[in-house]
Amino acid sequence: MAFTQRNLLGLEGLPAAEILHVLDTTKSFVEISERDIKKVPTLRGKTVINLFYEASTRTRTSFEIAAKRLSADTINISASTSSAQKGETLADTARNLEAMRPDAIIIRHPSSGAPHLLARAVSSPVINAGDGQHEHPTQALLDLFTIREKKGKNGSIAGLEVAIVGDILHSRVARSNLYGLIALGAKVRLVGPPTLLPQEFRSFGVELHHDLRKGIAGADVIMMLRIQRERQGLNFFPSLEEYSRLFGLDRAAMAAAKPDVVILHPGPMNRGIEISSEVADGPYSLILDQVTNGVAVRMALLYLLATRGRSELEREVEARAAS
Amino acid sequence: MAFTQRNLLGLEGLPAAEILHVLDTTKSFVEISERDIKKVPTLRGKTVINLFYEASTRTRTSFEIAAKRLSADTINISASTSSAQKGETLADTARNLEAMRPDAIIIRHPSSGAPHLLARAVSSPVINAGDGQHEHPTQALLDLFTIREKKGKNGSIAGLEVAIVGDILHSRVARSNLYGLIALGAKVRLVGPPTLLPQEFRSFGVELHHDLRKGIAGADVIMMLRIQRERQGLNFFPSLEEYSRLFGLDRAAMAAAKPDVVILHPGPMNRGIEISSEVADGPYSLILDQVTNGVAVRMALLYLLATRGRSELEREVEARAAS
Amino acid sequence: MAFTQRNLLGLEGLPAAEILHVLDTTKSFVEISERDIKKVPTLRGKTVINLFYEASTRTRTSFEIAAKRLSADTINISASTSSAQKGETLADTARNLEAMRPDAIIIRHPSSGAPHLLARAVSSPVINAGDGQHEHPTQALLDLFTIREKKGKNGSIAGLEVAIVGDILHSRVARSNLYGLIALGAKVRLVGPPTLLPQEFRSFGVELHHDLRKGIAGADVIMMLRIQRERQGLNFFPSLEEYSRLFGLDRAAMAAAKPDVVILHPGPMNRGIEISSEVADGPYSLILDQVTNGVAVRMALLYLLATRGRSELEREVEARAAS
Numbered sequence: 015m016a017f018t019q020r021n022l023l024g025l026e027g028l029p030a031a032e033i034l035h036v037l038d039t040t041k042s043f044v045e046i047s048e049r050d051i052k053k054v055p056t057l058r059g060k061t062v063i064n065l066f067y068e069a070s071t072r073t074r075t076s077f078e079i080a081a082k083r084l085s086a087d088t089i090n091i092s093a094s095t096s097s098a099q100k101g102e103t104l105a106d107t108a109r110n111l112e113a114m115r116p117d118a119i120i121i122r123h124p125s126s127g128a129p130h131l132l133a134r135a136v137s138s139p140v141i142n143a144g145d146g147q148h149e150h151p152t153q154a155l156l157d158l159f160t161i162r163e164k165k166g167k168n169g170s171i172a173g174l175e176v177a178i179v180g181d182i183l184h185s186r187v188a189r190s191n192l193y194g195l196i197a198l199g200a201k202v203r204l205v206g207p208p209t210l211l212p213q214e215f216r217s218f219g220v221e222l223h224h225d226l227r228k229g230i231a232g233a234d235v236i237m238m239l240r241i242q243r244e245r246q247g248l249n250f251f252p253s254l255e256e257y258s259r260l261f262g263l264d265r266a267a268m269a270a271a272k273p274d275v276v277i278l279h280p281g282p283m284n285r286g287i288e289i290s291s292e293v294a295d296g297p298y299s300l301i302l303d304q305v306t307n308g309v310a311v312r313m314a315l316l317y318l319l320a321t322r323g324r325s326e327l328e329r330e331v332e333a334r335a336a337s
Numbered sequence: 338m339a340f341t342q343r344n345l346l347g348l349e350g351l352p353a354a355e356i357l358h359v360l361d362t363t364k365s366f367v368e369i370s371e372r373d374i375k376k377v378p379t380l381r382g383k384t385v386i387n388l389f390y391e392a393s394t395r396t397r398t399s400f401e402i403a404a405k406r407l408s409a410d411t412i413n414i415s416a417s418t419s420s421a422q423k424g425e426t427l428a429d430t431a432r433n434l435e436a437m438r439p440d441a442i443i444i445r446h447p448s449s450g451a452p453h454l455l456a457r458a459v460s461s462p463v464i465n466a467g468d469g470q471h472e473h474p475t476q477a478l479l480d481l482f483t484i485r486e487k488k489g490k491n492g493s494i495a496g497l498e499v500a501i502v503g504d505i506l507h508s509r510v511a512r513s514n515l516y517g518l519i520a521l522g523a524k525v526r527l528v529g530p531p532t533l534l535p536q537e538f539r540s541f542g543v544e545l546h547h548d549l550r551k552g553i554a555g556a557d558v559i560m561m562l563r564i565q566r567e568r569q570g571l572n573f574f575p576s577l578e579e580y581s582r583l584f585g586l587d588r589a590a591m592a593a594a595k596p597d598v599v600i601l602h603p604g605p606m607n608r609g610i611e612i613s614s615e616v617a618d619g620p621y622s623l624i625l626d627q628v629t630n631g632v633a634v635r636m637a638l639l640y641l642l643a644t645r646g647r648s649e650l651e652r653e654v655e656a657r658a659a660s
Numbered sequence: 661m662a663f664t665q666r667n668l669l670g671l672e673g674l675p676a677a678e679i680l681h682v683l684d685t686t687k688s689f690v691e692i693s694e695r696d697i698k699k700v701p702t703l704r705g706k707t708v709i710n711l712f713y714e715a716s717t718r719t720r721t722s723f724e725i726a727a728k729r730l731s732a733d734t735i736n737i738s739a740s741t742s743s744a745q746k747g748e749t750l751a752d753t754a755r756n757l758e759a760m761r762p763d764a765i766i767i768r769h770p771s772s773g774a775p776h777l778l779a780r781a782v783s784s785p786v787i788n789a790g791d792g793q794h795e796h797p798t799q800a801l802l803d804l805f806t807i808r809e810k811k812g813k814n815g816s817i818a819g820l821e822v823a824i825v826g827d828i829l830h831s832r833v834a835r836s837n838l839y840g841l842i843a844l845g846a847k848v849r850l851v852g853p854p855t856l857l858p859q860e861f862r863s864f865g866v867e868l869h870h871d872l873r874k875g876i877a878g879a880d881v882i883m884m885l886r887i888q889r890e891r892q893g894l895n896f897f898p899s900l901e902e903y904s905r906l907f908g909l910d911r912a913a914m915a916a917a918k919p920d921v922v923i924l925h926p927g928p929m930n931r932g933i934e935i936s937s938e939v940a941d942g943p944y945s946l947i948l949d950q951v952t953n954g955v956a957v958r959m960a961l962l963y964l965l966a967t968r969g970r971s972e973l974e975r976e977v978e979a980r981a982a983s
Contacts, residue, residue, distance in 0.1 A: 374705030
């Protein structure tokens with residue numbers, strides 16, 4: 015069982031065995047961040063580029079810390095300083111970065127599919143750090159890891175009931191988790207107002223719920239999604255107050271949940287809207303474990319993707335050119 | 338004599354012995370930046386986060402260089418890329434950073450008290466790099482170190498006469514220096530127009546002067562403050578020209594000062610406004626020594642605060658949770 | 661033969677022997693970026709500052725990667741976070757950075773001459789990463805290196821015919837290349853519309869062409885320049901379409917060129933305007949080689965300029981002060 019991917023663009027289609035290999039590898043990296051000297055030489059002399067076309071404190075910081083704890087050199091590029099302003103295409107930006115011989119490129123982009131376009135242009139491994147409303151695979155992997163650590167049995171989450179609650183329609187986090195959870199055999203229910211949870215999602219083979227309490231009843235895991243304040247009043251929901259009253263997870267709503275349920279949220283949280291402070295800071299909350307595990311998942315991925323040498327990559331480039 | 342603080346949030350209330358311990362420790366770090374190889378392994382494998390909600394070339398750069406010369410990994414987060422835009426609270430941002438296991442968080446924030454809020458939310462050491470109009474303790478420590486190096490007797494600045502000139506009311510630099518200078522036994526005079534130097538400052542037990550020449554006469558040290566151009570015409574002073582004529586330190590005004598006086602300024606300077614170029618670049622000016630010493634002071638503080646291991650921090654967290 | 665400069669401010673007046681020394685030194689650095697472990701300890705414990713007053717993904721990234729592969733510590737300062745906003749002069753910013761003991765300062769600035777001003781204010785080596793419409797010497801050095809690698813005979817480019825095509829008037833890339841190419845004995849033709857290629861350029865002792873096909877006929881090297889979209893309609897050329905039809909390098913225009921010609925472009929490219937995709941991605945294109953060589957040229961320059969120790973720099977400062 016090994017990780018055969020050259021990139022991590024999404025969890026759609028990723029075999030369970032490969033997902034499990036990432037999770038198993040992550041386990042060995044968790045402990046490094048708990049040491050007094052949080053650094054291993056794994057990626058010494060490697061260059062990792064963070065190419066962020068959307069602002070993100072937490073994801074960029076998590077990747078940067080992961081790379082540095084592996085001794086890689088990190089380069090941050092933010093859209094505000096990028097050639098995008100000068101009219102350069104993403105493919106040209108990619109080829110230019112590639113020509114500087116990076117060992118991994120991490121990209122966040124507001125357009126769905128941008129990481130795939132990048133990956134076609136370069137031979138360096140590409141990691142999707144969130145693309146439009148498409149996928150956010152490292153978030154899903156850290157969620158899967160966190161769930162497995164707390165609720166898994168013999169390293170498996172098969173059969174666990176997981177409720178994903180909120181704006182399913184626009185959420186790349188929900189989408190990546192859906193692929194990952196289903197691949198690992200979990201049972202997923204999607205919960206949200208009809209405007210944010212269209213019937214099409216039935217095609218994933220999951221339950222849909224438009225009532226929060228019914229949706230979370232019996233669930234082993236509740237994964238809350240962030241509500242985008244800017245959707246307020248745009249036909250999706252009339253107001254944050256209305257949304258919060260119906261789909262906010264507070265102590266009253268928690269009465270419907272199993273006593274040993276665990277709560278996840280990808281952050282940043284809107285306290286008092288999709289989740290109450292009492293729940294966010296409660297004993298069943300794994301929200302900060304998610305963040306801690308995020309560094310370890312990203313270390314594992316960088317280890318799996320960026321340790322292949324230049325010569326191997328070049329052989330692949332030649333093979334591609336020859337085909 | 339040792340440094341017992343877990344954070345450096347301000348100089349208010351910091352005992353003289355602890356301030357002196359920082360200054361003594363600084364002395365051993367000054368020399369490192371004069372070497373050909375300006376790097377020691379002290380903080381190898383440690384993560385230092387610069388969390389800046391206000392732009393600052395010099396302070397951020399000074400902290401980043403200090404951390405890197407100690408071999409720490411540094412992460413820069415600027416407000417423009419932060420989750421603050423997404424409505425996350427500072428406490429949540431702090432807890433999220435904490436979950437990534439930093440060894441120190443350096444924060445600059447436009448709101449007074451933000452570093453204290455951060456320090457309550459995390460177990461990592463927090464260093465205040467300037468908060469609103471409250472404190473800027475590392476600036477004051479580098480000022481104290483610079484004064485002691487040039488004017489101290491047997492390592493003491495007790496009895497020295499120090500005139501702080503300018504916009505006392507709004508200056509976090511003045512406030513931190515006041516606490517530090519008084520703790521170490523210096524005699525402080527505050528000098529400025531009544532609108533920028535209210536009578537309440539008498540409570541510090543210091544002299545107030547509204548006449549520049551009287552204020553600096555007999556002083557061993559003159560510490561000029563930066564005037565904020567944006568206060569012009571807002572009832573504080575009618576115009577920069579007016580302010581400059583009355584409180585600008587130029588060669589004419591220097592006639593009132595002692596011949597061996599030294600001049601400090603925290604920068605960035607408004608040349609020709611609060612200080613003339615002749616004075617700023619004169620032989621009594623310690624302005625660039627301050628910058629050089631700033632790196633050493635910050636190295637000393639990072640050494641004192643960030644070398645405690647995770648296990649020690651966690652024991653403290655548990656003790657806190659248990660109480 | 662050695663490199664005797666303390667700064668790299670421009671190629672104007674730089675002797676051929678020194679340019680060739682940089683190119684020879686570059687050769688030994690090219691290979692490092694092709695290794696699995698792309699890092700040498702050459703600049704360990706050195707501090708390299710990137711001071712960018714203009715956004716630039718590629719140049720900043722290239723310098724940062726170069727410095728990191730030499731094991732230097734790098735500090736990025738961008739104009740948006742700089743004290744320039746607070747009214748500080750460039751000379752004061754320079755002196756302040758200098759006081760933190762950097763080993764090299766790399767500056768990009770919209771004003772011609774800013775790097776020279778900086779170099780007069782500090783004793784640290786200064787590298788010009790592009791100043792206004794004046795010079796971009798590291799771009800020209802990487803172009804010269806690329807041309808020599810592909811078209812040089814016994815390490816010499818003397819006698820080669822090089823056509824530089826486009827907005828000569830406003831291009832710092834063209835200007836630096838002109839100085840470098842002429843110093844090394846190449847024969848240069850400048851090609852562009854009369855509004856962007858005034859007669860004054862004859863003083864360089866080069867041919868001027870206002871017809872693309874005549875200009876590139878018989879050339880060994882064609883160096884395309886980026887057209888600034890914002891000049892459209894400002895008396896320089898009526899529209900991008902018009903410019904492209906007359907001076908865009910596409911397959912049709914290439915019929916006028918030698919079959920073994922090579923094409924350079926400093927990027928970012930406006931595909932379909934000054935260069936067609938067919939040409940940019942064709943076998944004679946060296947555009948990505950330029951980027952790869954850019955890292956090596958910058959490694960060579962940092963090696964040549966930043967390895968001198970503090971003590972040597974200080975002796976020079978004292979000598980300067982004494983004179």
